[in-house]
Amino acid sequence: MSFSQVSLDYYLDAEHPYNKEIPQPKSLLGYEVGSWHVSHDQLVHYMTQLAASSDRIQIENRGSTYEGRPILLLTITSPKNHQRIDEIKKAHLALTEASAEEIKLEEQPLVVYQGFSIHGNEPSGANAGLLLAYHLAASEAPETLKMLEELVILFDPSFNPDGLQRFSYWANTNKNQTLTSDPNDREYNEVWPGGRTNHYWFDLNRDWLPAQLPESQVRIKTFTEWLPNILTDHHEMGTNSSFFFQPGIPSRVNPLTPEMNQKLTQKIGSFHAEAFDQLGSLYYSEEDYDDFFYGKGSTYPDINGGIGILFEQASSRGHIQESDDGLLTFLFTIRNQLTAGFSTLKAATSLRVEVLNYFKDFYKNNRAEASKNKQKVLVFGNEKDPATTFHFAEMLQRHQIQIHQLQKDINSGGNKYSTSNSMVIPLNQKKYKLIQAMFTKQSEFKDSLFYDISAWTLPYAFNLNHSYETDVNLIGYKILEVLPPKGTVTSKARFAYLFEPHGYYVPKLLNHLQQNNVRVKVGLTPFKVNGKSFEYGTFMIPVKNQEHSEAELYRIVQEGAVSAHITVHGSDTGYTEGIDLGSRDFTTVKKPEIALLVGEGVRSYDAGEIWHVLDTRHAISISKIDVKDLSSVDMSRYTHLIMPSFSGSGLNSHIAKLKEFVQEGGTLIGYRTTVKWLQKNEFIKLDFLESSLTAKNINFENKGNFEGAQLTSGAIFNTTIDRSHPINFGFQNTSLPVFRNTNLYIKPHQQSFNNPIQYTSNPLLSGYISEENLALIKNSVPFQVQRLGSGRVIVLTDNSNFRAFWYGTNRILTNALYLSDKM
Structure with a gap:
């Protein structure tokens, strides 16, 4: 017809x-x-x-x-x-x-x-x-x-x-x-x-x-x-x-x-x-x-x-x-x-x-299953990042999963859970199966082929501590509607304002301050002031030498703290235990001008994830630059260029221009397959670990299954991190779960301080990976940064912004934007 x-x-x-x-x-x-x-x-x-x-x-x-x-x-x-x-x-x-x-x-x-x-x-x-x-x-x-x-x-x-x-x-x-x-x-x-x-x-x-x-x-x-x-x-x-x-x-x-x-x-x-x-x-x-x-x-x-x-x-x-x-x-x-x-x-x-x-x-x-389970509750929380805990609880409530306040402080699995920053999920509830699906950790499978990801353990995605417990007395009052944490300024300061790097919305606060022309510094080492300890990456706002009066500065800081759900501490002294607030270990945080590469050849999912997290969560303005327009763009107006996963030859004609951008002081951030392209075209020196697996006794009919079994379609791995490195400012633990859906493995740098994120010797937390690839990923590194002229090239083999729900590693991107000149 x-x-x-x-x-x-x-x-x-x-x-x-x-x-x-x-x-x-x-x-x-x-x-x-x-x-x-x-x-x-x-x-x-x-x-x-x-x-x-x-x-x-x-x-x-x-x-x-x-x-x-x-x-x-x-x-x-x-x-x-x-x-x-x-x-x-x-x-x-x-x-x-x-x-x-x-x-x-x-x-x-x-x-x-x-x-x-x-x-x-x-x-x-x-x-x-x-x-x-x-x-x-x-x-x-x-x-x-x-x-x-x-x-x-x-x-x-x-x-x-x-x-x-x-x-x-x-x-x-x-x-x-x-x-x-x-x-x-x-x-x-x-x-x-x-x-x-x-x-x-x-x-x-x-x-x-x-x-x-x-x-x-x-x-x-x-x-x-x-x-x-x-x-x-x-x-x-x-x-x-x-x-x-x-x-x-x-x-x-x-x-x-x-x-x-x-x-x-x-x-x-x-x-x-x-x-x-x-x-x-x-x-x-x-x-x-x-x-x-x-x-x-x-x-x-x-x-x-x-x-x-x-x-x-x-x-x-x-x-x-x-x-x-x-x-x-x-x-x-x-x-x-x-x-x-x-x-x-x-x-x-x-x-x-x-x-x-x-x-x-x-x-x-x-x-019946829930009543037989010896584990009666799930406790979760993040001691210093209540915003991420809130978003996790908010997600649970969207699915009508009941959550309760923690009745008493506990220590479990080396982690502290306090009533002020932790919550409880009773397992004996209608959504028991769904809770299992969200928290499951599986690494053995009937099949080695997957249409989509093989792991999504949600507390790992949010980088939250979590623990199964048998004590029903941990269940406090039911939380009918979880509320976001309140941001505030503890006091009007005469000398400086300080805020720790742990809160999820720290980048949003930084952006707010810089948009209002407030000068911000970051501390590269820990210190203590007025009896309170501040860790690596604490941000400091000097009261003096700002464009604003003290009253106006206080208003701007207070407005940003409330919007970002962060507690900002006022200090009347710069004299501390550790580095003083005037130390050279406090360096100025420069305002990034960010370009995001988009267009033919760029994986749109990856680009969209980056656009989304910066735009909707942190209100950070970015310029989306199409690959086809790159030759006519004046790159001097940008400090950072983010290159999501890319395939094809569309960038080959822009190699000289991109190198010039970096050599003149720009920072180039490359993700996933782009890492190979950057290494091949000598933006960065890397050694990759490659599988030597060949098919033996595999007939043509099983070719697809053989090749498919070598794909890492989406699994979760454990890393150890150096918390003193600026890429890791804001992370509380020395381990960090990361999501990976590539088979790109970088050999560690010979200098250990250049490996601030490194896979452990037993890295698989949940999901499928072939034995051959598991051997390669052990002790490899997903992150490297190197100088090129006056600028830097930062590479990440993993997707730190996966599908809008991998809150736990979003900070890697924003640290790369705000702190790249400290690396």
């Missing part, structure tokens, strides 16, 4: 009884679904009008994206159910309680959460959502009416509004009137960074567990309010594929996921198979995709008593494209996604009581 001839009949049965008072998509969009790519604003308009015309739909704006777009939720069910929706929700959640045995499941609706296009450039899901929502609002068929009586459907028409808008603009503005299927056409080749991600270039389908981004926080709020039984997540994959539905690869299911979850996923899959058999569309299951990392939409439900289901449709990436199976049209991809939407609802209706029973039993088994 050509695009000019497309009609609603291509998707929906022309003989199906529909209420003519309900607007079809074309009547409001001005085109039939699939003729153009729906933009998010059009989608919002249609869904709003659809809800207004139907008593089966209630619509809410649940929040906003970074770009201010609404995040909609449609609750779709029968009018009768809408009248008692609060009662239905209450009864549904009651299935998680001990009294659930008394509830009659035959009368209880099932809750289904259908979400579309979390990757914005995988648009067939959101476009299919238009048709599915219309059908549910307008169909008068008996089977639809029965379905609406037995289901409550939580319907999110666009999981990623900003990405969908970005991609729809690209696809529509590059569309030909006479369509071309040539995959080389501009329509099918987005410019960097593409529409997959959100505003800050994050993959939103990795944020269900960390829940750091506004889109995710809205979804988690909806999820935890309802605890849906089935959640579907509509995606796209390579053009030469067909259609995938779960279950995934059996050997790659997280061991915390109950076996019955997979059996029910298989049963639901049979409904998809039947629907696609009738349609005649190719499909497959139990290959390619796994159910391991709980940060994805198709796995997060599995650890919450639900069933997550991934759909992957071969992508047309535009309107029509050549594929190995012939021409792949956008219309066809939409129809397949719609088919999966229908088969999901059919399965949910048919298996309703069985799935509800599973849901009830999941929480019953939860309670």
Whole structure:
């Protein structure tokens, strides 16, 4: 069927009884679904009008994206159910309680959460959502009416509004009137960074567990309010594929996921198979995709008593494209996604009581497991960084995990936990399994291949001390809403203000002070004043020789302290135990002028993580410099250039210019694969440790498995750190957990003081790494800094800003920005 001839009949049965008072998509969009790519604003308009015309739909704006777009939720069910929706929700959640045995499941609706296009450039899901929502609002068929009586459907028409808008603009503005299927056409080749991600270039389908981004926080709020039984997540994959539905690869299911979850996923899959058999569309299951990392939409439900289901449709990436199976049209991809939407609802209706029973039993088994566990509580905290502790607790509460105040001070595992800076998680609670998933440490696996990361132990990510304990008397009062720490200035100073480097928002305070032209110094050695000890990296604000009066300086410092949640200490003397405040060991902190390399060849995820942490958390202004514009940029206006992970040859023509930037006093900070490029082009001298592994007795069929087993897709490792080195200012312990997803290993420098961060001899904390790579990483170093002319080159093999939730190592980047001239 050509695009000019497309009609609603291509998707929906022309003989199906529909209420003519309900607007079809074309009547409001001005085109039939699939003729153009729906933009998010059009989608919002249609869904709003659809809800207004139907008593089966209630619509809410649940929040906003970074770009201010609404995040909609449609609750779709029968009018009768809408009248008692609060009662239905209450009864549904009651299935998680001990009294659930008394509830009659035959009368209880099932809750289904259908979400579309979390990757914005995988648009067939959101476009299919238009048709599915219309059908549910307008169909008068008996089977639809029965379905609406037995289901409550939580319907999110666009999981990623900003990405969908970005991609729809690209696809529509590059569309030909006479369509071309040539995959080389501009329509099918987005410019960097593409529409997959959100505003800050994050993959939103990795944020269900960390829940750091506004889109995710809205979804988690909806999820935890309802605890849906089935959640579907509509995606796209390579053009030469067909259609995938779960279950995934059996050997790659997280061991915390109950076996019955997979059996029910298989049963639901049979409904998809039947629907696609009738349609005649190719499909497959139990290959390619796994159910391991709980940060994805198709796995997060599995650890919450639900069933997550991934759909992957071969992508047309535009309107029509050549594929190995012939021409792949956008219309066809939409129809397949719609088919999966229908088969999901059919399965949910048919298996309703069985799935509800599973849901009830999941929480019953939860309670039984928790009661048998000898460990009764988890204690966590950070003695000198209450802001990070707050953000960790805030994340837990987003998932409705109960946290309590610590009842009494304890020492455990060499760490001190005090009532003022620590909290307690009782393990005997509804979210016991989810807590396990967040704190789990696993290093042995059935399979050596992973679709995504193999470890995410969250207290390591936040660099928090944590300990399992058996004493229930450690549980204090329940914290209903965790509050951020209060920042303050202890007293108005006559001589200087001092603040320690430990607080997460120290860079935000530094930036605030420098933006207000306040001169700040940093102490390179510890000291004590007025009986209080101050560690390496303490910052000092002299009262004299500032541009501001004492009163105005106090106001600026107080304003910054409150904003950054930091305690600033006023001192009336510069005479201390240790270095005095006038010592040459206090050096001025220069204001960085920061450029971030972006564009073709730069890994957009990595660049987005850096942009996000500096912009949204510390309010630090950066200039994003596109690789294609680098030759015309005056680099003398910048002090620092951050180079995220990079691939390709796009930088080769800029080698001389970048070297000149460093040699004239600039600092270049290179991450991950960029490190190799910097070494190859003699920006820095490094020796790499390489694996000599060769394949022996491996046949061609197993080539992919052999090579895949050598990938370090994401694991956590332990390092020892030199706290006297400026790159480590602010860290409290001599060990630091780091996240790594590369196989780049640097040999330690011969001078030990040049190895301020070094992997231990037994570094694996959690996750998978091959034996060959484990041998290489032992005692290697992920960080080096060297002089080049008047400037410095700083390299990091690891991602210290991973996915917005690796709070524990964010400071490495900001130390490299503010303290590079001290290294």
